[in-house]
Amino acid sequence: MAKQFLLSDQTLFRDVDVFEIDYVPEFFNYREPQMSELAYQISPALRGGRALNAICTGLPGTGKTTSVLRVFTELEQFRGKVLPVYVNCQTDRTKYMVYSRVYATLFGHTPPRTGLSILSVMDAIGDSLQKRKLSLVVCLDDANLLHYDGVLGDVLNSLLRLHQDYPGVRTGVFATISDIDLDLVTDLDPWVVSVFRPTMIYFPPYDADEIRGILRERVRAGLYPKVLSPEMFDIIVEQTMESGDVRVGLDLVKRAAMHAERAARTEVVREDIMAAYEQARHVHLVCTVRALSAGERLLFRQIAELSQEQTEPLISKNIYAAVKDTAKIGYTVFFKRLQKLNSLRLVDMIRVRSSDRTNEIVLRYEPEKVREVCG
Ligand SMILES: Nc1ncnc2c1ncn2[C@@H]1O[C@H](COP(=O)(O)OP(=O)(O)OP(=O)(O)O)[C@@H](O)[C@H]1O
Ligand SMILES: [Mg+2]
Known part of the structure; x- marks a missing residue:
């Protein structure tokens, strides 16, 4: 019989999805102050006004994206009043793409492939927001990438001045930024800043106890008991602290458990973690360079x-x-x-x-x- 490569009846994972980057964690602690601040910024929109603008800043992996998405999910109960639009600036990097995302959220489909001019897209959006009396809240996630490409100012300016062409339209923007040295308020043109006037919401790095708490919940949900001993767990927490990014920890747990599985072990050992660490670093480099x-x-x-x-x-x-x-x-x-x-x-x-x-x-x-x- 031919050797089968994909056959294995033994798995250490209770649920491997728990370690994927788009997994929405069941427990999301330590970010209540930031989420309640975001909710406060949105509150005028729930009363027929416009949301205040905000910049969420903090190092990578400090929960900015997750916090905004959680607050956006809560907004679903106000569907007739507020339209939250999530824009991932890693993929949507031009003004046209940002507006296409707003369009898609509003109409349930992207602009026709044959191509609409940006003005027609904006026109459709402005008209519909006016008619439906919706207050628009746009999250520009990783907005620093738009800034390096030199398009952030234009995007902000046009979103926040939509009401000039479409009276009654109300827009608020939340920008998340992982480059904490970047000072948008001094970097952007004054006429953009004058309409933007953001509230700064800071996401501090998690300390060791918080990292430990976050990883513990995930390990509990994702791995079978006893796969990761307390000693091995400590090593992972330490490595994660070194990088400061929770994602590194999640990735390490996943890869280390896969490495152990491959070696037909039922428990993760130090060697699995070290191998995982090298791979994780290399993968980050290759993926980032590609972008x-x-x-x-x-x-x-x-x-x-x-x-x-x-x-x-x-x-x-x-x-x-x-x-x-x-x-x-x-x-x-x-x-x-x-x-x-x-x-x-x-x-x-x-x-x-x-x-x-x-x-x-x-x-x-x-x-x-x-x-x-x-x-
Ligand atoms: N408090 C938390 N509880 C549980 N999981 C968390 C918490 N904070 C972050 N995470 C997890 O860590 C990962 C990174 O979080 P998130 O994407 O929200 O960070 P970010 O600040 O947006 O990072 P970046 O600046 O790199 O985009 C996600 O998988 C998220 O689920
Ligand atoms: Mg993010």
Whole structure:
């Protein structure tokens, strides 16, 4: 009989979905203050007005997206009054795509494939919001990505001024930002800020006890009892704290259990976690690099090369001097690309002097690996 590769009757997982990135956790603690602040921002919309605007900021994996989505789910009971629209800026990166998302949520289908101009899309949206007297609340999730692409100002400005062309239309915007060094209020044009005027809602990193609590609930729901001993669980918590991102912990649990399964163990051992850690890091690198533009990828590669050539720390200005001729870019574009690499956790930017934006840049991966992945 031929060897069967996909046959295994032994699994350590009670429910493997629990570790997927889009899983909606049953228990979502530690974020009550932020969610009640979001609800407060929305409250005027429930009374026929417009929601206040907000920026949710915090490092990756601090529960921003989940909090907004939870509040949006609660809004379903006010369907006739409020239209919450969730826009994932990792995929929707132009003004047209943002408006298509609003359109799709409003009409239940995307704009016709044959193509509507952006003005027709906006027209349809404005008309329908007017007629149905709906207050629009748009979440621009990971809005910093729109900002690096230079389209955030235009998107905000046009959403928040919809009422000028469609009287009576009310719009509020929640932007989530994982780049905590980014100060949108000083970066955006004054005429955008004057209509935006966001409330800042901060999502602090989880401490070790909170990480422990979050992971414990997931392990309980996702793995059979005794698969992960308290000692192994502690190692995972520690590794997660190091990265500061809950997602790393969730991914580690999943991969470590899969690794143990493959070795026909019924319990996760240290070796499984170490193997999982290496894989998880590499996968993050490959996936993130795939989402970079050609220019960003070139810069990332150049930083890797410089870090191999140089022994002293890499300073932003010196990197610029080294790359500007091949990349043919000005300092502003260069700095935005650098900020993006930082917010995607490909490099760390350490502010040396705040007065003149001098930063030390530290590659988060081995330079050879980066060169290999960037091609
Ligand atoms: N308090 C919590 N309880 C349970 N799970 C949580 C909690 N906070 C975050 N998570 C889980 O961690 C993962 C990351 O959370 P989320 O996507 O909301 O973070 P984020 O702040 O939006 O991150 P990013 O800036 O990278 O988009 C999700 O799988 C989420 O379910
Ligand atoms: Mg998010």
